[in-house]
Amino acid sequence: MSGQLRYIEVAERRARLAVGQRLAGAARADSPEEVAESLVALHGTDPASVFLAVGARLADAAKTVPETERALYEDRTLLRMHGMRHTVFVFPTGLVPVVHASTGLTVAARARAALIKDMAKAGAPDAEWLAEVEASALAALARRGEATAVELAQDEPRLKEQFVYAAGKSYEGVHTVSSRLWRVLGVEGRVVRGRPLGSWTSTQFRWAVAPPSPELPVTEAQSELMRRWLAACGPATEADLKWWTGWRVTDVRAALKAVGAVTVSVDEGVGYVLADAVEPVGVVEAAEPWAALLPGLDPTAMGWQERDWYCPPELRSALFDRSGNIGPTVWWDGRIVGGWAQRPDGEIAWRLLDTEGVGREARDAFEAEAARLHAWVGPTRVTPRFRTPLERELATA
Numbered sequence: 184m185s186g187q188l189r190y191i192e193v194a195e196r197r198a199r200l201a202v203g204q205r206l207a208g209a210a211r212a213d214s215p216e217e218v219a220e221s222l223v224a225l226h227g228t229d230p231a232s233v234f235l236a237v238g239a240r241l242a243d244a245a246k247t248v249p250e251t252e253r254a255l256y257e258d259r260t261l262l263r264m265h266g267m268r269h270t271v272f273v274f275p276t277g278l279v280p281v282v283h284a285s286t287g288l289t290v291a292a293r294a295r296a297a298l299i300k301d302m303a304k305a306g307a308p309d310a311e312w313l314a315e316v317e318a319s320a321l322a323a324l325a326r327r328g329e330a331t332a333v334e335l336a337q338d339e340p341r342l343k344e345q346f347v348y349a350a351g352k353s354y355e356g357v358h359t360v361s362s363r364l365w366r367v368l369g370v371e372g373r374v375v376r377g378r379p380l381g382s383w384t385s386t387q388f389r390w391a392v393a394p395p396s397p398e399l400p401v402t403e404a405q406s407e408l409m410r411r412w413l414a415a416c417g418p419a420t421e422a423d424l425k426w427w428t429g430w431r432v433t434d435v436r437a438a439l440k441a442v443g444a445v446t447v448s449v450d451e452g453v454g455y456v457l458a459d460a461v462e463p464v465g466v467v468e469a470a471e472p473w474a475a476l477l478p479g480l481d482p483t484a485m486g487w488q489e490r491d492w493y494c495p496p497e498l499r500s501a502l503f504d505r506s507g508n509i510g511p512t513v514w515w516d517g518r519i520v521g522g523w524a525q526r527p528d529g530e531i532a533w534r535l536l537d538t539e540g541v542g543r544e545a546r547d548a549f550e551a552e553a554a555r556l557h558a559w560v561g562p563t564r565v566t567p568r569f570r571t572p573l574e575r576e577l578a579t580a
Contacts, residue, residue: 188446188447188448188453189447189448189461190447190448190449191418191447191448191449191454191456192450193450193492194517195463195466196418196449196492196493196517197492197493197516197517197518198463198466198471198517199417199418199463199466200416200483200493200517201466201471201473201516201517202466203221203414203415203416204221204222204240204415204416204482204483204486205217205218205221205222205240206239206240206473206475206483206514207471207473208473211240211241211242212240212241212242213241213242213243214241214250214254215237215241215247215250215251215254215261216254216260216261216275218236218237218240218241219237219254219261219273219274219275220275221240221415222236222415222482222483223274223278223408223411223412223415223416223482224266224267224272224273224274224282224482225237225272225273225274225482226270226271226272226273226480226481226482226485227263227264227270227271227272227273228270228271228480228568229386229478229479229480229567229568229569230379230383230384230385230386231383231384231478231565231567231568232478232479232480232481232567232568233251233263233273234247234248234251234383234384235477235478235481235556235565236477236478236481236482237250237251238556238559238560239475239476239477239478239481239552239556244555244556244558244559245558245559247559248383248559251383252378252383255273255378256377256378259276259394260275260276261273261274261275261276262274262275262276262279262375263375263376263388264279264282264283264287264369264372264375264376265287265290265291265366265369265370266282266286266287267282267286267427267428267429268290268428268429269290269293269294269370269429271376278408278411279372279396280396280397280398280399280404281399281404281407281408281411282404282408283372283396283399283404284398284399284400284401284403284404284405285401285404285405285407285408285428285430286408286428286429286430287370287371287372288401290370290429291367291370291371291372294366294367294370294371295367295371298313298363298364298367299313301346301348301358301363302346302360304350305346305347305348305350306346307344307346307360308344312341313360313364316339316341316342316344316360316364317364317368319338319339319341320335320338320339320342320364321368321373321374321392323335323338323339324374324390324391324392325392326338328391329377329378329389329390329391330389330390331380331387331388331389331390332361332362332365332390335361335390336361341360342359342360342361342364343359343360343361344359344360345357345358345359345360346358346360365390369390372393372396373392373393374390374391374392374393375390375391375392375393375394376388376389376390376391377389377390377391382563383563384563384564384565386568402437402438402441405428405430405434405437405438405441406438406441406442408428408438409424409428409435409438409439409441409442409444410442410457412424412427412428413442413444413455413456413457413460414457414460416486416487417444417454417455417456417457417460418447418449418454418455418456419454419455419487420449420451420452420453420454420455420488420489421435421436421439421453421455422451422488422489423487423488423489424439424455425488426487426488427486427487427488439455442457443457443458444456444457444458445457445458445461447461449492450491450492451489451491451492471516472515472516472544472545472548473514473515473516473548474513474514474515474545474548474549474551474552475513475514475552476511476512476513476514476523476531476533476549476552476553476556477511477512477514478511478565478567479508479509479510479511479567479568479569479571479574480508480509480567480568480569481509481512484509484512484519485508485509492518493517493518493519494518494519495518495519495537498519498536498537500572501522501536501571501572501573502519502522502536502571502572502573503571504569504570504571506569508569508571509571510522510567510569510570510571510573510574511523511524511567511571511574513533513534513535513549515540515541515545515548515549516540516545518537519537520535520536520537520538520541520545521533521534521535521536521537521573522534522536522571522573522574522577523553523574523577524573524574524575524576524577524578525560525564525565525566525578526577526578526579526580527564527578529557529560529561529562529564530557531553531554531556531557532577532578532580533549533553533577534573534577536573566578
């Protein structure tokens with residue numbers, strides 16, 4: 184290339200996305216574990232989104248609920264925990280020590296310091312008292328094996344202690360030690376979320392003591408997470424990488440160097456891929472044509488900070504909420520073209536917002552995907568945790 188960077192055009196990036204993100208028909212997976220390994224992480228803030236994201240990528244969508252529940256709660260091959268940007272994700276269990284060392288330690292230190300500071304500011308008991316309550320609560324959890332926060336507060340009543348947060352501010356509120364402490368312990372990797380109280384859409388979880396996990400050097404863990412993410416999402420810009428990981432720029436650059444990332448050219452400027460992925464061998468041929476109905480907070484839709492190459496800017500006001508969370512989306516050949524919602528009677532309704540290049544083949548494919556989704560979701564009603572303008576409109580029309 185005589186010193187010139189290889190240019191990876193939008194069409195190729197979309198083809199890479201289709202195969203790497205398990206969205207093209209031929210690339211669909213056989214198990215939730217395969218999905219999670221390919222995507223690195225599934226957004227877990229909205230529990231239903233995890234199942235919907237898996238179902239969109241399984242060759243046999245009918246297996247979505249039983250197989251995902253098996254992986255999360257029986258075999259524990261998938262684990263729900265805090266990760267990048269203080270966000271809850273579902274990771275392959277083997278990746279847990281990598282995530283914890285590369286991002287969790289920093290986030291955990293901040294979370295614990297914030298809790299102690301907020302308690303002190305409110306005149307609540309001090310850090311020594313908190314440590315005593317924490318030890319007692321963890322011992323109770325170990326005895327029970329798995330329990331809700333309410334059950335654990337029966338064993339250790341001091342968890343019910345309340346304190347005023349942000350006194351005098353517009354967002355003033357009353358926090359309990361329990362609600363904040365279990366979150367901190369989760370970020371620290373000492374407890375994990377277990378089986379929910381209700382169905383697969385439930386947001387109320389039981390807690391369990393975290394299984395033993397090896398401790399990794401931070402730089403080694405950051406390099407491994409970078410390698411995994413570039414394999415799934417490359418090419419990506421430095422801005423994408425910094426946003427997704429939540430790391431400092433210096434950490435991003437060090438990890439890129441450690442994995443031997445190759446510099447390429449994309450429409451946004453400089454991008455990075457792994458050395459064995461500079462050329463997209465067989466990718467373009469495997470990716471067309473394809474359609475997908477992805478849930479809110481889907482890891483593909485939320486995978487990059489710079490999204491113009493797959494999400495036209497003019498669609499964002501309808502598809503994102505005010506905090507930047509994306510709602511359910513309709514995809515055609517690597518780009519977002521509309522959104523969808525489930526209505527009270529269970530119907531999957533979708534609407535196109537971008538009709539360029541979307542003909543009869545695409546519309547038939549959307550109908551097939553809607554029918555596929557409706558078939559495995561069955562009588563369950565799914566409402567996204569973060570609702571967006573188009574989703575609200577379609578759900579109530």
